[in-house]
Amino acid sequence: MSEPIAYEVVIGLEVHAELITESKMFCSCRADFFGAAPNTHVCPVCIAMPGALPVINREAVAQAIRAGLALNCDIAENVRFERKNYTYPDLPKGYQITQYELPQAVNGWLEIDTPNGPKRIGITRAHLEEDTGKLVHENGVSLVDYNRAGVPLLEIVSEPDMRSIDEVNEYLIRLRQLLIYIGASTGDLEKGAMRMEANVSLRPADSQELGTKVEIKNLNSFRAVRNALAYEIARQEKILRAGGQVEQVTLGWLEHEGRTYVQRTKEDAHDYRYFPEPDLPPLHINRAWVEELAAALPELPRARWQRFVAQYGLSPKDADILTAERSVADYFDALAAEVGDALPPKKVANWVMGDLFRLMNESGLPIDAIPVTPAKFAGLLKLLAAKTINANTASQVLKTMFRTGEDARAIVEREGLAQVSDAAALESLVGRILAEHPDEVARYREGKTQLFGWFVGQVMRETRGKANPGVVKKLLEAKLAGK
Numbered sequence: 001m002s003e004p005i006a007y008e009v010v011i012g013l014e015v016h017a018e019l020i021t022e023s024k025m026f027c028s029c030r031a032d033f034f035g036a037a038p039n040t041h042v043c044p045v046c047i048a049m050p051g052a053l054p055v056i057n058r059e060a061v062a063q064a065i066r067a068g069l070a071l072n073c074d075i076a077e078n079v080r081f082e083r084k085n086y087t088y089p090d091l092p093k094g095y096q097i098t099q100y101e102l103p104q105a106v107n108g109w110l111e112i113d114t115p116n117g118p119k120r121i122g123i124t125r126a127h128l129e130e131d132t133g134k135l136v137h138e139n140g141v142s143l144v145d146y147n148r149a150g151v152p153l154l155e156i157v158s159e160p161d162m163r164s165i166d167e168v169n170e171y172l173i174r175l176r177q178l179l180i181y182i183g184a185s186t187g188d189l190e191k192g193a194m195r196m197e198a199n200v201s202l203r204p205a206d207s208q209e210l211g212t213k214v215e216i217k218n219l220n221s222f223r224a225v226r227n228a229l230a231y232e233i234a235r236q237e238k239i240l241r242a243g244g245q246v247e248q249v250t251l252g253w254l255e256h257e258g259r260t261y262v263q264r265t266k267e268d269a270h271d272y273r274y275f276p277e278p279d280l281p282p283l284h285i286n287r288a289w290v291e292e293l294a295a296a297l298p299e300l301p302r303a304r305w306q307r308f309v310a311q312y313g314l315s316p317k318d319a320d321i322l323t324a325e326r327s328v329a330d331y332f333d334a335l336a337a338e339v340g341d342a343l344p345p346k347k348v349a350n351w352v353m354g355d356l357f358r359l360m361n362e363s364g365l366p367i368d369a370i371p372v373t374p375a376k377f378a379g380l381l382k383l384l385a386a387k388t389i390n391a392n393t394a395s396q397v398l399k400t401m402f403r404t405g406e407d408a409r410a411i412v413e414r415e416g417l418a419q420v421s422d423a424a425a426l427e428s429l430v431g432r433i434l435a436e437h438p439d440e441v442a443r444y445r446e447g448k449t450q451l452f453g454w455f456v457g458q459v460m461r462e463t464r465g466k467a468n469p470g471v472v473k474k475l476l477e478a479k480l481a482g483k
């Protein structure tokens with residue numbers, strides 16, 4: 001009997017990201033309409049009144065170029081908008097203005113982590129287009145809201161380079177992180193700022209040719225992408241194992257039923273009758289402008305992660321946590337600079353990921369809104385490094401700082417929290433505690449050495465946690481040994 005054939009999964013993604021701009025792609029309506037009543041952010045251009053003419057939004061083009069650069073793409077010098085013709089009630093013009101033959105950015109890549117090391121996922125293209133309106137189905141009627149019609153979108157098309165659902169997930173996380181870092185998109189999935197389409201096929205593991213793919217549309221969360229792919233991979237594998245053939249179709253995903261359904265059999269590009277948009281000039285992108293935009297890009301997440309590992313000696317995992325969001329990475333850079341040599345960066349990182357993140361979680365405050373600035377936090381950590389306070393006290397003081405925004409030193413002085421390191425004072429205290437607990441001392445000396453921690457605890461209690469633990473341990477060791 002021969003082994004059953006193994007199949008390899010092949011996946012390529014198309015991601016639509018709403019770009020952050022003041023106005024829409026081709027008119028001056030505000031692009032951010034969150035919370036507005038339906039059809040209040042509309043004008044003759046975006047609801048397609050006859051004779052209304054579009055004008056290209058320069059900032060949207062800039063955002064597309066930024067994203068293209070961050071994705072290691074070649075930025076096209078000549079771009080052309082085209083009409084993609086189809087009818088749907090959410091599309092007022094009966095066509096969508098998009099870039100087709102001459103997209104804004106091509107031939108890039110995004111690096112992701114896999115269990116086998118880093119891997120580059122090819123970016124075929126990233127092109128600008130306009131969003132559609134939105135249909136709302138309620139009480140047996142369908143209503144249309146054109147507020148979203150004309151919002152700038154960047155469609156980012158990957159090569160069929162992903163080989164597993166985990167790689168897809170990692171790609172989406174990194175892509176979203178990148179777009180947020182450069183300020184191109186909010187990445188807010190709940191508000192639909194990122195919408196995915198997944199293309200997937202299977203092929204025998206040793207084959208070089210691509211199998212027939214299906215496209216799953218309207219995936220609005222990373223979870224939906226994962227679930228839809230898992231369903232589809234299983235469905236295709238079953239067909240292939242039974243000797244059948246996968247049909248090339250466009251599918252929808254029914255989240256609540258956990259299954260895909262056929263929306264239509266495959267359309268071809270020629271069905272859309274693309275042609276150059278006669279109301280817009282071809283766009284020539286000035287090289288100097290691209291260079292200006294490139295120079296203004298922030299340090300990108302991957303580079304920052306590598307720097308955090310190299311410069312601060314952080315573990316890859318910790319560096320990943322601290323660079324996940326740009327604001328947190330900025331905070332850490334500022335904090336580490338303020339702390340300087342006083343404390344190793346690894347320790348500083350633990351304070352951020354431990355105590356600070358806990359306080360942020362409890363309060364729900366983002367890092368750029370907390371009262372503990374990097375300078376103030378550094379002030380606290382320097383008191384710790386100088387052994388003015390111990391770690392336990394530092395943790396308490398940080399809580400107060402988080403609430404009041406005070407300086408660490410002010411709190412320590414007011415509340416008399418400076419660490420007791422004075423050996424003479426501690427020595428008499430240790431002596432007193434041992435004298436008060438003769439039984440425990442006897443048991444300790446008979447070999448019950450676990451009691452040591454209990455003695456430390458007593459000293460800490462008496463000093464309200466302020467005793468220098470190192471000094472206390474030395475004193476206890478000496479006295480318990482009978483010296």
Ligand code: ADP
Nearest residue numbers: 010011012013158159160199200201210211213
């Ligand atoms: P279409 O003509 O259907 O739009 P494209 O070739 O433009 O197809 O690719 C669309 C997306 O599908 C891209 O992300 C691409 O990587 C992916 N893709 C193409 N062929 C396959 C395949 N055989 N299996 C999986 N994904 C594929």
Ligand code: MG
Nearest residue numbers: 014197199215
């Ligand atoms: Mg497609």
Ligand code: ZN
Nearest residue numbers: 027029043046
């Ligand atoms: Zn408008």
